[in-house]
Amino acid sequence: xxxxxxxxxxxxxxxxxxxxxxxxxxxxxxxxxxxxxxxxxxxxxxxxxxxxxxxxxxxxxxxxxxxxxxxxxxxxxxxxxxxxxxxxxxxxxxxxxxxxxxxxxxxxxxxxxxxxxxxxxxxxxxxxxxxxxxxxxxxxxxxxxxxxxxxxxxxxxxxxxxxxxxxxxxxxxxxxxxxxxxxxxxxxxxxxxxxxxxxxxxxxxxxxxxxxxxxxxxxxxxxxxxxxxxxxx
Numbered sequence: 001x002x003x004x005x006x007x008x009x010x011x012x013x014x015x016x017x018x019x020x021x022x023x024x025x026x027x028x029x030x031x032x033x034x035x036x037x038x039x040x041x042x043x044x045x046x047x048x049x050x051x052x053x054x055x056x057x058x059x060x061x062x063x064x065x066x067x068x069x070x071x072x073x074x075x076x077x078x079x080x081x082x083x084x085x086x087x088x089x090x091x092x093x094x095x096x097x098x099x100x101x102x103x104x105x106x107x108x109x110x111x112x113x114x115x116x117x118x119x120x121x122x123x124x125x126x127x128x129x130x131x132x133x134x135x136x137x138x139x140x141x142x143x144x145x146x147x148x149x150x151x152x153x154x155x156x157x158x159x160x161x162x163x164x165x166x167x168x169x170x171x172x173x174x175x176x177x178x179x180x181x182x183x184x185x186x187x188x189x190x191x192x193x194x195x196x197x198x199x200x201x202x203x204x205x206x207x208x209x210x211x212x213x214x215x216x217x218x219x220x221x222x223x224x225x226x227x228x229x230x231x232x233x
Contacts, residue, residue, distance in 0.1 A: 005032035005231050006084055007060040009052060011068030012039060013090075013214075014156050015119065015145040020065065023220035024227055032231075033057075039071065040148055043155035045163055049075040053082070061085035061231060066188060066213065067156060073166040076173065087178040087230055089223075090185050090213050092192040093166040093199065104161050108154060116150030118142060128212040129184050137217045170199030177203040178230045182211030182218065204230075 008028055010021040018025070018036040025034045035055060042048045048071045062083045064072035069091025076083055096104060119142045124133045127141060145153070177200045181193035190207060197205040206226050208215045215223045 005061075007033040007035065007057050008227075008231065009035045009037060009056050009060050009062050011037045011052070011062070011064040011071050013066030013068050014160065015148050015153055016065070016068075016214075017144050017147060019140060019144055020214065020216050021063075024063075024216055024224045027224050028227065028231075031228075035060075037068070037071070039067065039156060039159075040152040041155075043158045045071055045074040045159050046078070048159065049078050053079055056082070058082060059084050061087070063087040063089065063227065064091060065089040065216065066091050067160055070160060070163045070166075073169065074163075077169065080172075083175060085176045085178075085230065086173065087180065087227065088193075088196060089180045089215060090182060090188050090193070091196075092188045093170055093196050094192065095163055095165045096161060101161060104157055108157050108161070111150055111154045111157070114150070116153060118145040126186050126213075128214055128218055129182070129210055131210065132212075132218055137214075140217065141214070167195070167199060170196060171201065173200045173203075176230070176233065178206060178226065179203050180206040180208065180215060180223075180226060182208045182213060182215050184211060185213045187213040 012020045021036055025036060028034050037052045039048055052075060059082055062072050069088045124138050179193050179197040181190050183190060197203050208219050208222060211218045
């Protein structure tokens with residue numbers, strides 16, 4: 001018998017699929033409905049958000065990680081009345097810096113030439129805590145990237161490059177909001193989570209110790225417990 005908890009919509013990050021949220025979905029699906037969004041079909045945040053809204057119920061709780069956070073901000077701009085709780089994991093309200101935008105455009109150009117390497121062993125220490133690089137989650141991260149492939153990576157990079165500055169929007173978020181980040185995240189560091197936490201009224205900040213950019217995989221039990229508390233509070 002499912003509880004009265006709201007439906008939870010999970011949004012993965014760049015080159016992540018449903019495996020990112022598997023532990024959380026397995027546990028929470030015993031208490032409520034769970035939907036994991038697919039970000040592989042569109043090349044802009046607006047279309048990604050619209051696709052999720054078409055799939056989701058009238059009211060739902062929203063969880064986004066990294067690129068999923070960018071989609072969550074866009075979804076809130078499109079239909080703020082439908083989201084009743086928000087959780088932002090290892091993401092940022094900022095747009096790309098000039099340097100980051102140039103690097104991302106170079107990546108797009110490379111992919112268009114057919115150069116897709118997926119997630120390499122060399123890249124893994126930039127994504128997860130160094131102590132976990134040789135754990136099974138490292139292989140799962142690489143497998144997710146290969147499943148999604150170069151075409152999806154190209155679309156997602158275009159979508160990220162086109163995002164706007166969400167910092168002016170933060171003060172308009174008045175739903176219960178969790179901001180969470182790994183203390184060793186090199187992709188979206190703690191200072192970016194703190195910026196969102198300070199900008200969103202009455203938000204709660206959670207920092208995962210000894211964790212990089214992907215707490216749902218690196219700290220699955222803790223991530224699930226934090227989300228359960230967020231949903232029930």
